[in-house]
Amino acid sequence: MYQINFNKPEHVHFIGIGGISMSGLAEVLLKAGFPVSGSDALPSPLLDHLASLGADIAIGQRAENITPGIRAVVYTAAIHPDNPELSAAKKAGLPLLSRAELLGEVMANYEVSAAIAGTHGKTTTTSMASHILLAADMDPTVSVGGILPSIGGNIRVGHSPNFITEACEYTDSFLTLRPRIGVILNVEADHLDYFKDLDAIADSFHTFASRISPDGVLIINRDTQKFREVTAGLSCRILTYSMNAIADYMASDIAFDEKGCASFTCLEFGSPLGTFKLNVPGIHNVSNALSAIALGRVLGIEPETIAEGLASFVGVDRRFEFKGKMNGTAIIDDYAHHPTEIKATIQAAKACPHRELWVIFQPHTYTRTLALLDEFAEALSLADHVILADIYAAREEDIYGISSRDVAEKLARLGTDVYYFDSFEKIEQFAREHCVDNDMLITMGAGNVTNIGPALLSRKIIH
Numbered sequence: 276m277y278q279i280n281f282n283k284p285e286h287v288h289f290i291g292i293g294g295i296s297m298s299g300l301a302e303v304l305l306k307a308g309f310p311v312s313g314s315d316a317l318p319s320p321l322l323d324h325l326a327s328l329g330a331d332i333a334i335g336q337r338a339e340n341i342t343p344g345i346r347a348v349v350y351t352a353a354i355h356p357d358n359p360e361l362s363a364a365k366k367a368g369l370p371l372l373s374r375a376e377l378l379g380e381v382m383a384n385y386e387v388s389a390a391i392a393g394t395h396g397k398t399t400t401t402s403m404a405s406h407i408l409l410a411a412d413m414d415p416t417v418s419v420g421g422i423l424p425s426i427g428g429n430i431r432v433g434h435s436p437n438f439i440t441e442a443c444e445y446t447d448s449f450l451t452l453r454p455r456i457g458v459i460l461n462v463e464a465d466h467l468d469y470f471k472d473l474d475a476i477a478d479s480f481h482t483f484a485s486r487i488s489p490d491g492v493l494i495i496n497r498d499t500q501k502f503r504e505v506t507a508g509l510s511c512r513i514l515t516y517s518m519n520a521i522a523d524y525m526a527s528d529i530a531f532d533e534k535g536c537a538s539f540t541c542l543e544f545g546s547p548l549g550t551f552k553l554n555v556p557g558i559h560n561v562s563n564a565l566s567a568i569a570l571g572r573v574l575g576i577e578p579e580t581i582a583e584g585l586a587s588f589v590g591v592d593r594r595f596e597f598k599g600k601m602n603g604t605a606i607i608d609d610y611a612h613h614p615t616e617i618k619a620t621i622q623a624a625k626a627c628p629h630r631e632l633w634v635i636f637q638p639h640t641y642t643r644t645l646a647l648l649d650e651f652a653e654a655l656s657l658a659d660h661v662i663l664a665d666i667y668a669a670r671e672e673d674i675y676g677i678s679s680r681d682v683a684e685k686l687a688r689l690g691t692d693v694y695y696f697d698s699f700e701k702i703e704q705f706a707r708e709h710c711v712d713n714d715m716l717i718t719m720g721a722g723n724v725t726n727i728g729p730a731l732l733s734r735k736i737i738h
Contacts, residue, residue, distance in 0.1 A: 277370030289313030375448030386436035393460025407584030535626030557623030603712030637720035652685035667722025
């Protein structure tokens with residue numbers, strides 16, 4: 276496999292350079308002196324940013340974008356085998372790297388690397404940990420799967436041996452990494468278009484954990500499904516944290532403020548480490564914070580500095596993000612697209628002042644909706660009212676015999692006030708007519724449901 280050599284920068288081309296992770300890796304190479312080019316289907320602020328750093332950006336993917344002088348080509352899992360640029364690169368005999376392979380090679384250039392994995396919570400926890408390292412003046416390089424306001428985007432290039440990234444399990448992509456510190460937040464059924472079942476997912480996480488340096492550390496949620504299977508036979512040190520069991524790091528004296536944000540005492544090996552205040556809502560973020568605290572302690576950071584870093588973290592785009600008010604209704608946008616995430620988001624919302632809670636949910640992928648149909652209905656039923664949009668297909672075709680109407684039927688049987696509409700326009704009109712002062716409305720999902728909030732805010736009406 277082609278080896279990225281930071282001491283000998285060569286021209287690297289990215290197919291799909293506008294993706295959140297691809298753009299971050301491209302920026303790392305740009306700031307290390309690599310000539311970078313890339314293409315994507317549509318213009319975006321991320322592409323504009325890369326161009327301002329010197330990247331040669333093409334809109335549209337064509338064979339002629341593979342020019343003489345390119346020494347390696349990076350592609351994402353979303354790129355089809357018949358992609359014209361990929362085909363041209365193969366024809367030219369150029370080395371090919373997947374996005375995950377490039378991430379592993381970038382990580383190898385850092386002495387202290389941390390990879391945060393889990394079915395959900397990766398972006399938030401990576402961001403929390405990044406704030407802790409920044410508070411400690413450790414000047415980390417950060418790669419996060421969302422827009423983190425404190426670093427002005429999804430990437431921060433530092434000048435220290437410290438590198439922190441989130442690690443995605445889809446298509447086993449995190450198995451290209453060899454971190455010194457690994458974090459596993461949870462292991463649950465997801466991505467069942469790739470994994471056969473939960474046992475296969477647990478096996479993948481075990482392989483990820485086994486790739487941690489023997490002198491390194493695995494920080495893992497003791498409440499994780501298949502905990503014993505994931506941790507069996509590891510050569511690295513294992514630290515645990517938990518909200519429900521005896522573990523190395525635990526939370527006690529949890530209290531919530533009027534915004535649903537927690538403060539708590541962290542117990543380290545049974546003794547109080549200190550009091551920590553969060554500025555993101557929900558009990559699930561206490562769990563996320565415990566893992567970030569443990570990571571900070573592994574790196575030798577003092578409790579007071581960890582507390583400072585956590586307090587400075589106010590969230591990531593699309594993670595319980597307040598967008599504005601429509602005639603008194605607070606509009607929140609959230610990326611939740613797995614039942615556990617949905618449940619956590621709704622529970623966080625319930626801790627905030629509001630009259631009625633409305634959730635506009637767009638299921639993400641047919642396979643996930645089919646496999647977790649009952650779990651989706653159970654999680655969504657925690658809201659007062661649910662409005663369903665059509666499934667966002669992403670990479671899939673509509674061949675599974677499942678639709679949002681099936682989710683609606685399940686919710687109706689549970690006694691939930693539920694509505695289904697076949698267009699965003701109808702959803703927006705319904706929301707304008709029914710949401711009133713002091714209600715809360717959450718647009719929820721990993722697809723383009725995020726566009727509904729701005730549309731509502733731009734076309735306010737007086738009830």
